[in-house]
Amino acid sequence: MKNKAILTFLLIIFMIPAHVTFSDEVNIYSARKEYLIKPLTDEFTKETGIKVNILSAQSKVLIKKIIDEGKSTPADILLTVDAGNLHDAKTKGISIPIRSNKLMKLVPAHLRDIENHWFGLSIRSRVIMYNPNKISPSKISTYDSLANSELKNRVCIRSSSNIYNQSLMSSIIHHNGELYAYDWASNVVRNFSHSPKGNDRSQMTSVVLGKCDVTLANTYYLGKWITSKKEIEREYAKKIKIIFPNQNDRGAHINISGALITKYSKNIDSATKLIEFLASDRAQEIYAKKNHEYPIRQDIEVSNIVKSWGYPFKMDMMSLTTLGSLNNQAGIIFDKAGWK
Numbered sequence: 001m002k003n004k005a006i007l008t009f010l011l012i013i014f015m016i017p018a019h020v021t022f023s024d025e026v027n028i029y030s031a032r033k034e035y036l037i038k039p040l041t042d043e044f045t046k047e048t049g050i051k052v053n054i055l056s057a058q059s060k061v062l063i064k065k066i067i068d069e070g071k072s073t074p075a076d077i078l079l080t081v082d083a084g085n086l087h088d089a090k091t092k093g094i095s096i097p098i099r100s101n102k103l104m105k106l107v108p109a110h111l112r113d114i115e116n117h118w119f120g121l122s123i124r125s126r127v128i129m130y131n132p133n134k135i136s137p138s139k140i141s142t143y144d145s146l147a148n149s150e151l152k153n154r155v156c157i158r159s160s161s162n163i164y165n166q167s168l169m170s171s172i173i174h175h176n177g178e179l180y181a182y183d184w185a186s187n188v189v190r191n192f193s194h195s196p197k198g199n200d201r202s203q204m205t206s207v208v209l210g211k212c213d214v215t216l217a218n219t220y221y222l223g224k225w226i227t228s229k230k231e232i233e234r235e236y237a238k239k240i241k242i243i244f245p246n247q248n249d250r251g252a253h254i255n256i257s258g259a260l261i262t263k264y265s266k267n268i269d270s271a272t273k274l275i276e277f278l279a280s281d282r283a284q285e286i287y288a289k290k291n292h293e294y295p296i297r298q299d300i301e302v303s304n305i306v307k308s309w310g311y312p313f314k315m316d317m318m319s320l321t322t323l324g325s326l327n328n329q330a331g332i333i334f335d336k337a338g339w340k
């Protein structure tokens with residue numbers, strides 16, 4: 001009888017597939033909203049048996065938290081937006097290079113850190129949005145055109161303290177040099193309808209309400225308006241249009257949401273698997289669609305709303321590592337140009 005019990009016990013042990021070990025866990029510090037990633041991490045847990053815990057907060061708060069917690073941080077992964085933020089986290093020494101042949105294949109080279117500290121998982125573009133009753137799209141087909149004197153008192157763009165604007169400025173420095181970048185910023189400031197205040201969506205609202213005619217905003221914010229529960233936002237969405245800038249030269253400025261593995265991670269293998277999963281075809285389709293973003297590979301479907309804006313469009317292919325490395329210079333130029 002005793003032997004039979006031992007035999008049963010051994011049978012059960014060997015029947016549990018090796019990959020289902022519930023002791024495996026991954027902790028994500030996430031600057032992305034939980035509803036964007038929870039469906040995917042649930043799927044990942046189902047497939048691998050690896051449990052995923054998510055702590056959500058702002059990017060800056062999470063980076064500081066990881067630094068303060070040091071060795072005792074539970075964070076394995078930092079998930080955040082903007083290559084500028086990811087580069088900042090790397091510079092502060094909280095990340096390690098991720099060793100994964102899969103990720104090297106799945107994530108195009110310009111969308112990842114040159115030393116593999118972070119990998120892009122979705123794309124957004126910072127585009128021109130305008131009021132079609134007020135201005136012809138032919139007048140505003142490039143970032144450069146926002147500096148034309150014709151647009152005096154007609155442009156509104158959020159503050160330069162915002163990372164999205166800083167990364168765009170880094171891309172202008174990269175392509176055109178610092179002198180051009182300074183001239184551009186000074187002239188755009190001269191065209192401001194009012195001093196920078198509020199986020200991307202409040203600039204878009206100003207365009208709709210006729211307080212300015214042109215702004216810069218990330219694509220997914222229009223997607224959010226189109227699908228909003230609030231009727232007023234759905235109405236606003238009908239009154240504003242998108243231009244992908246610089247289609248005849250370098251392409252529209254893009255940025256990413258992405259992930260890094262912390263220096264203190266105790267679950268590097270599982271964390272790597274999770275990031276690989278998020279970069280896979282199946283996860284990509286869901287992840288990008290949920291927030292009206294673009295997948296990291298063009299062979300993956302985008303949502304119909306995103307498609308309606310024009311897809312594919314020409315994207316700026318510069319390495320996004322450069323956005324982070326030029327961030328300080330971008331700040332200096334904004335200050336000199338008087339862009340608050």
Ligand code: FE
Pocket residue numbers: 218
């Ligand atoms: Fe955003």
